[in-house]
Amino acid sequence: MIDEEPPAEPPHEVDDVPTISCSVCDREWQLTYELDELRVGNRAVEQFALDHKRHTGHFPDEVMPWVVTCTECPDGEAYLEERPADRWAHAHARHARHAVIVEHESIDGERTIKPPESDD
Numbered sequence: 491m492i493d494e495e496p497p498a499e500p501p502h503e504v505d506d507v508p509t510i511s512c513s514v515c516d517r518e519w520q521l522t523y524e525l526d527e528l529r530v531g532n533r534a535v536e537q538f539a540l541d542h543k544r545h546t547g548h549f550p551d552e553v554m555p556w557v558v559t560c561t562e563c564p565d566g567e568a569y570l571e572e573r574p575a576d577r578w579a580h581a582h583a584r585h586a587r588h589a590v591i592v593e594h595e596s597i598d599g600e601r602t603i604k605p606p607e608s609d610d
């Protein structure tokens with residue numbers, strides 16, 4: 491019987507677990523669950539933010555979401571990256587033929603994605 495399995499990493503090894511706070515909830519969380527259970531690594535903040543939005547309707551602090559809002563229907567979404575936000579805006583403009591507003595702090599206000607004139 492060889493018992494050379496090394497002991498697992500001590501559970502308290504990680505002491506740089508990122509924390510995230512929300513001034514709306516007036517709470518602070520450690521992202522231990524995201525790191526240990528979901529194993530999302532450096533996307534832990536993103537995962538937490540999206541979960542927070544899904545369950546509370548708002549994003550936590552220090553998260554700058556890309557918000558896409560249709561100007562003509564109540565449709566809209568929020569993403570943490572430009573690419574999916576842009577994709578949503580263009581897809582909605584193309585299929586629903588609605589103008590969509592994309593907002594993010596980095597683009598100094600907003601930009602509007604207009605439905606294409608023709609699409610054939």
Ligand SMILES: [Zn+2]
Nearest residue numbers: 512514515546
């Ligand atoms: Zn909150």
Ligand SMILES: [Zn+2]
Nearest residue numbers: 560563586588
């Ligand atoms: Zn629409």
